[in-house]
Amino acid sequence: MRRTKTKREKETGLIERKKVIGVDPMTGKKIYHSFYGRGRRAEEQIDEKYKAFMLNQELIAESNETxxxxxxxxxxxxxxxxxxxxxxxxxxxxxxxxxxxxxxxxxxxxxxxxxxxxxxxxxxxxxxxxxxxxxxxxxxxxxxxxxNDLIVKTPFIDIRKYGKPPKQKQAYDEEAYFKCIAFAKMHPDGLGPFIILKSGLRRGELCALRWSDIDLPNKIINVRRAVTFKDGSMIITQGKTRNAVRQIPIDTETADFLAATERKSPCVVGHGQSDHTDPKNYARRDYHRFITDFSNETGYPVLSLHELRHTYGTMLYRFHTPLEAIAKVMGHSSLELTRKIYVHDTVDDLKSRIIFPTI
Structure with a gap:
């Protein structure tokens, strides 16, 4: 009985033949692949394509590309x-x-x-x-x-992901935020936390911040670089994202506090004559002393340096700063990232913004 032509065969004039190219190792079922030919030499063309395909499969099987x-x-x-x-x-x-x-x-x-x-x-x-x-x-x-013809069929099928749920980021509420700022101004290790709470710098950006980057007359912090690690070595980069190099406006309180602060090093939170400091050492030494003292005195939870940055973004949002401005200050290229990660809505925040329908 003559085979009915497929829709593609009718539209293109091609002749299709399905041939076995292998066996699925998981199910044991045969794997079929379509080959096409045209005109009187269609069957011959299909056979040639099939042989070339199978030869390529053999070469792939012998490939040692890891x-x-x-x-x-x-x-x-x-x-x-x-x-x-x-x-x-x-x-x-x-x-x-x-x-x-x-x-x-x-x-x-x-x-x-x-x-x-x-x-x-x-x-x-x-x-x-x-x-x-x-x-x-x-x-x-x-x-x-x-x-790139290195494999014929992907084995990446129905893969299940396992992993611990991400740690929920915390942020101080308004009361804790202002108390933390006041505490930072009085604490010997409070300069770094104060700057993050007032500018939203990343840890690596703080540790690369120099006094020469701070324009006090114009009340601007110029973020030009960040400290990070590569292959175990500390390096200076331009930052985490394309928008990491940026200018952050600061308020009068911040400018006055920085102007009155003694400059012990070219690096704002550094020691000695280095123009940057190790972020890991800073976090577990200077910052650890500060945040432990703050938590012990006030009862507020211990937050990481990055969570202080979260707190700054949250405060900007709660005080009705446009998301576009928050994204620029935080050094993001995506508004969605700012909205998802750096904006923490409480029930009270939602209540204040929801307009309930009434008659």
């Missing part, structure tokens, strides 16, 4: 050009180390769905953000491998 190497190629070609150096180092290179450590020299053509699932099970202790990033990187790596 998953880690392909992953690195994808990062270099697709992510490095579009993200900042800091993001690339702290996110993509860090994730690549995790992937390389697990898969080692395993060829990408031999990675199965079960291998990928075991990888996520093995890394289930990591936080949700890290798991989401690993998921994104691996999925795109296999897609990249298909596009």
């Amino acid at each position: 998953l880690a190497a392909v992953c690195e190629h994808w990062m270099e070609n697709c992510k490095r050009p579009v993200v900042s150096d800091l993001t690339y180092t702290q996110t993509y290179e860090y994730s690549l180390k995790i992937i390389t450590r697990y898969f080692e020299d395993q060829p990408i053509a031999k990675v199965k769905q079960a291998d990928i699932q075991k990888f996520f099970v093995a890394n289930r202790g990591r936080n949700k953000w890290a798991i989401d990033k690993l998921y994104y990187i691996l999925k795109n790596t296999f897609d990249y491998a298909i596009q």
Whole structure:
């Protein structure tokens, strides 16, 4: 009985033949692929394409290109050009180390769905953000491998993610915010927390801030650099995002306090003659002393330096600063990021903004 032509065959004049190209290792089912030919030589053309396809599959199976190497190629070609150096180092290179450590020299053509699932099970202790990033990187790596004829079919199918739920970010309320500022002005280690509560600097930006970056007459903090780590070494970068280099207006209280502060180092929170300080040492030494004393005296919870930054963004929002302005001050490129991460709505905030329908 003559086979009915498919819609595509009718529209294009092509002849389609489905041929077995392999067996799914998970289900044992045959894998079919469509091949096309045209005119009187259609069957011959289909056979030639099928043979070429199967030969390419054999070459792929013999390929020793590792998953880690392909992953690195994808990062270099697709992510490095579009993200900042800091993001690339702290996110993509860090994730690549995790992937390389697990898969080692395993060829990408031999990675199965079960291998990928075991990888996520093995890394289930990591936080949700890290798991989401690993998921994104691996999925795109296999897609990249298909596009470059390194594999025929992606094994990245029905992969379940595991991970600890992210820690809920905290922020001080209005009363605690102003008490913390007042406490910082009196505490010997309060300069750094005071600046963050008044400007929203990141920890690395604070540790790279120099007195020469502060324009007191015009009441502006010029954020020009940040301290971070790469391969265990402390380095100076231009910041975490493209908008990290920015100018932050400060109020009169902040300008007056900074003008009256003794300058012991070129770095605002530094010691000695260095123009920057180690963010990790600063957090566990100077800041730890400050926030512990503040918590013991007031009973408010201990927040991290980054949560003080959250608090600043929250206060701007509660005092009706437009989101666009908050995003610029915080050094973000995305309003959505500002809205999702740095805006903490309380029930009272929502009540004050909801207009209930009435008759």
